[in-house]
Amino acid sequence: HTQTALKLVREHADEALEYFRSIVAWDENHANGVYALGLALAELGRIDEAKPWLQKAHELADQGHRKDELESLLRT
Secondary structure: OHHHHHHHHHHOHHHHHHHHHHHHHHOOOOHHHHHHHHHHHHHOOOHHHHHHHHHHHHHHOOOOHHHHHHHHHHHO
């Protein structure tokens, strides 16, 4: 599902970012919203903006696949 979602982010960047930002404005600890915003920004090449969101998503994530994926993204 992630690849399909990232394709939509690329095709509708402004709308996607607005949507994800509205989620984290409503709840700054919304794990999925923080994760989605970080991934969307990274996918759009906005790495400096993405890193704080990816770090926060890592802090909010439970042990498992997502946390591992975020660790890998943060190392790059």
